[in-house]
Amino acid sequence: MILICTGRNVLLPGIPSPVPATLTIDLSTGKIIEIVDSYQTTIPQSNESVRWIDAGDKIVLPGLVDAHVHLNEPGRTDWEGFRTGTKAAVSGGVTTVVDMPLNSIPPTTTVEHLRLKRDAALEQCHSDVAFWGGVIPGNQGDLKPLLAAGIKGFKCFLIESGVDEFPCVSAQDLELSMSELQNTSTVLLFHAELGLAGSPEDASNVTSYSTFLDSRPQKLETDAISLITTLQKRYPALRCHIVHLSASSALPLIRAARSAGLNLTVETCFHYLCLSATEIPDGHPEFKCCPPVREAANQELLWNGLLEGLIDCVVSDHSPCVAELKKLDEGDIMGAWGGISTLGLGLSLLWTEGQRRGVTIAQIIQWTSLNSAEHAGLGHLKGQLKVGLDGDFIIWDPDAEFTVTSDSLNFKNKISPYVGMTLRGRVEKTYLRGSLVYDMAAHGQSDYPVGHLL
Numbered sequence: 429m430i431l432i433c434t435g436r437n438v439l440l441p442g443i444p445s446p447v448p449a450t451l452t453i454d455l456s457t458g459k460i461i462e463i464v465d466s467y468q469t470t471i472p473q474s475n476e477s478v479r480w481i482d483a484g485d486k487i488v489l490p491g492l493v494d495a496h497v498h499l500n501e502p503g504r505t506d507w508e509g510f511r512t513g514t515k516a517a518v519s520g521g522v523t524t525v526v527d528m529p530l531n532s533i534p535p536t537t538t539v540e541h542l543r544l545k546r547d548a549a550l551e552q553c554h555s556d557v558a559f560w561g562g563v564i565p566g567n568q569g570d571l572k573p574l575l576a577a578g579i580k581g582f583k584c585f586l587i588e589s590g591v592d593e594f595p596c597v598s599a600q601d602l603e604l605s606m607s608e609l610q611n612t613s614t615v616l617l618f619h620a621e622l623g624l625a626g627s628p629e630d631a632s633n634v635t636s637y638s639t640f641l642d643s644r645p646q647k648l649e650t651d652a653i654s655l656i657t658t659l660q661k662r663y664p665a666l667r668c669h670i671v672h673l674s675a676s677s678a679l680p681l682i683r684a685a686r687s688a689g690l691n692l693t694v695e696t697c698f699h700y701l702c703l704s705a706t707e708i709p710d711g712h713p714e715f716k717c718c719p720p721v722r723e724a725a726n727q728e729l730l731w732n733g734l735l736e737g738l739i740d741c742v743v744s745d746h747s748p749c750v751a752e753l754k755k756l757d758e759g760d761i762m763g764a765w766g767g768i769s770t771l772g773l774g775l776s777l778l779w780t781e782g783q784r785r786g787v788t789i790a791q792i793i794q795w796t797s798l799n800s801a802e803h804a805g806l807g808h809l810k811g812q813l814k815v816g817l818d819g820d821f822i823i824w825d826p827d828a829e830f831t832v833t834s835d836s837l838n839f840k841n842k843i844s845p846y847v848g849m850t851l852r853g854r855v856e857k858t859y860l861r862g863s864l865v866y867d868m869a870a871h872g873q874s875d876y877p878v879g880h881l882l
Contacts, residue, residue: 585597
């Protein structure tokens with residue numbers, strides 16, 4: 429059986445705007461087997477059974493790849509889980525997520541821990557799921573076995589992570605790990621804050637967002653990136669990646685590193701591009717994340733870095749927790765868990781904010797699909813509508829507007845700073861390898877999870 433999707437606005441590789449095209453997907457393999465550069469109004473003759481989709485004037489886009497998601501299973505499944513997290517993902521057109529090594533218990537720092545995580549994920553995933561491993565003190569001997577077991581790369585923290593089972597690493601730990609990984613094709617991801625979170629002068633005002641912002645200054649990020657680029661000079665073959673960049677003051681360091689030929693890539697997050705500290709009310713811990721959302725001027729510089737190409741990817745860093753840890757009733761920003769929940773909203777957020785800057789849908793897909801797929805080692809499967817790649821695509825209405833409500837959120841703990849915001853652009857349907865996994869008109873996802881573990 430084959431699936432044929434035709435439309436007047438299909439985003440194909442290397443073309444700056446959508447064009448008429450028709451995709452054919454072999455449903456036995458899930459692969460795109462043909463692309464014709466025209467919109468077809470009649471079902472073509474075929475010896476095989478055909479499922480026919482006419483997207484009309486709606487936009488057909490490749491499925492998004494979110495390379496920074498915390499699904500937290502096993503161990504903290506009350507925070508999130510594979511079933512709920514991937515349901516939320518496909519509702520926003522994300523067909524592949526890459527799960528972080530924390531905050532599950534145990535963290536993904538050994539092959540046995542990876543096996544436990546994969547076992548927990550079986551027959552639960554509505555999107556495809558790949559896995560990052562973790563670098564912690566003393567696990568250098570586990571890194572190559574994890575690579576052999578299918579890990580896409582490794583994450584470490586240069587500051588305390590917030591969970592005891594995933595401690596931060598020292599410069600000496602990094603030397604040992606980078607030496608172990610330098611002749612592999614993997615990537616080392618850094619939570620790039622170095623040092624201790626500060627104690628602001630007015631630390632008694634725990635409900636003030638400015639108190640929290642002052643405790644995580646940009647210097648923590650620039651110091652971390654300075655250390656990373658210094659180490660890279662000793663291990664030039666190993667790609668290093670900065671996760672969730674929030675400090676625009678680090679952009680000159682990144683520019684200099686790229687000019688010097690260092691193998692450095694960078695991501696930022698939807699919240700750093702779409703929220704600003706000046707608009708965050710006191711007493712609202714749902715806006716807390718680490719590193720923090722900063723001022724509007726910083727946000728503008730991050731957009732400039734993205735448009736310049738200094739920042740490669742935009743991801744969610746979906747990092748939920750249970751309501752009690754968010755301390756919503758107390759309004760205690762300083763004491764609350766740091767993490768923003770975004771799965772299902774990213775494309776709409778970036779389109780809404782990007783339109784004010786003349787950003788095209790092709791640019792957004794480059795940042796959220798093509799580049800993130802390449803970053804996670806999935807470019808041979810994902811990120812483009814191209815013959816030979818997986819038939820992951822979405823049908824998207826760029827003009828639809830909707831207001832985010834708690835009930836409309838599809839992740840487990842329905843806490844998000846975006847509740848109440850009006851966004852533009854909405855996913856109508858999501859297909860994974862040609863199978864329908866989300867249909868807005870039918871109020872949700874397929875009952876049977878068809879996602880693969882990559």
